[in-house]
Amino acid sequence: MAYLYDIFQKLNDLNKSLQGNNTHILQLADKITGFQKKLLLWKRKLEEDHVHTDCFPALQCILQENSIESLDASLKLIFTQHLSSLSEHFENYFPENLEQYDWVRNPFQSTSPSTLSTKEEEQLIELSCDSSLKLQYDKDKLFEFWSSVSYDYRAISYAALRVLLPYATLYLCETGFSAIAVIKNKYRSKINVEKEMRVAISKLEPRFEKLCSEKQAHPSH
Numbered sequence: 001m002a003y004l005y006d007i008f009q010k011l012n013d014l015n016k017s018l019q020g021n022n023t024h025i026l027q028l029a030d031k032i033t034g035f036q037k038k039l040l041l042w043k044r045k046l047e048e049d050h051v052h053t054d055c056f057p058a059l060q061c062i063l064q065e066n067s068i069e070s071l072d073a074s075l076k077l078i079f080t081q082h083l084s085s086l087s088e089h090f091e092n093y094f095p096e097n098l099e100q101y102d103w104v105r106n107p108f109q110s111t112s113p114s115t116l117s118t119k120e121e122e123q124l125i126e127l128s129c130d131s132s133l134k135l136q137y138d139k140d141k142l143f144e145f146w147s148s149v150s151y152d153y154r155a156i157s158y159a160a161l162r163v164l165l166p167y168a169t170l171y172l173c174e175t176g177f178s179a180i181a182v183i184k185n186k187y188r189s190k191i192n193v194e195k196e197m198r199v200a201i202s203k204l205e206p207r208f209e210k211l212c213s214e215k216q217a218h219p220s221h
Contacts, residue, residue, distance in 0.1 A: 002056070002058040002061070003079055006056040006059055007056075007082075007086075010035075014031065014032075018032075024143070024165075025164070025166065026098060026105055026164070029094070029096075032090070032094050035090070036087060039083050039086055039087045039090070040083075042055045042056070043080050046079050046080050047076070051071050051076065053071070100115060101113075101163050103124060104142065104146075104160045104163050106137075107127055107137070107156075108134050120159050123154075123155050127153050127156060143161075146164065147161070176197060179196075179197055180193060183196050183200065
């Protein structure tokens with residue numbers, strides 16, 4: 001039970017790290033890859049002659065409280081088999097190889113993939129040789145950088161944004177459903193909630209003073 005508690009805690013932490021705004025598939029893929037590598041690390045630690053359980057705090061605490069110096073061989077086999085199975089499931093669930101998009105991550109230190117058109121590849125070469133854009137890239141986020149170069153390098157900018165813009169998780173959809181659940185309740189039922197939804201899920205702060213200044217007051221008689 002302690003081992004399962006630790007595993008589910010790690011999976012919950014991974015799930016939380018994949019949520020939020022302003023995320024893209026490349027960023028989240030890095031976190032998935034990191035977790036897959038940690039699965040192999042945890043398995044290797046349990047397979048060692050002197051078992052290291054410090055990667056599983058709850059399990060380690062149980063062993064220390066009961067003065068158990070080493071895991072039973074059968075338990076060690078169960079834990080390592082489970083970690084191997086979990087690793088295989090991750091590989092099957094996330095099979096896509098995203099190394100082909102390294103040029104999106106860093107256009108200044110990667111080679112052009114064969115999937116780009118000639119025009120896109122030419123613009124990528126020109127962009128990678130622009131030292132002023134290198135300074136801008138170091139300061140901006142990926143979305144901001146590729147959007148800012150769309151005027152001079154339209155083709156390669158659009159190719160990069162096509163990779164970054166699709167939803168990487170269902171976080172925004174779930175946020176929208178939660179907003180609907182609050183808006184459409186038994187005290188307020190409305191069929192068309194498009195405007196309310198835009199306000200509910202928007203991250204822009206309303207300028208109340210400006211909104212009030214544009215409305216004319218109605219003095220009472």
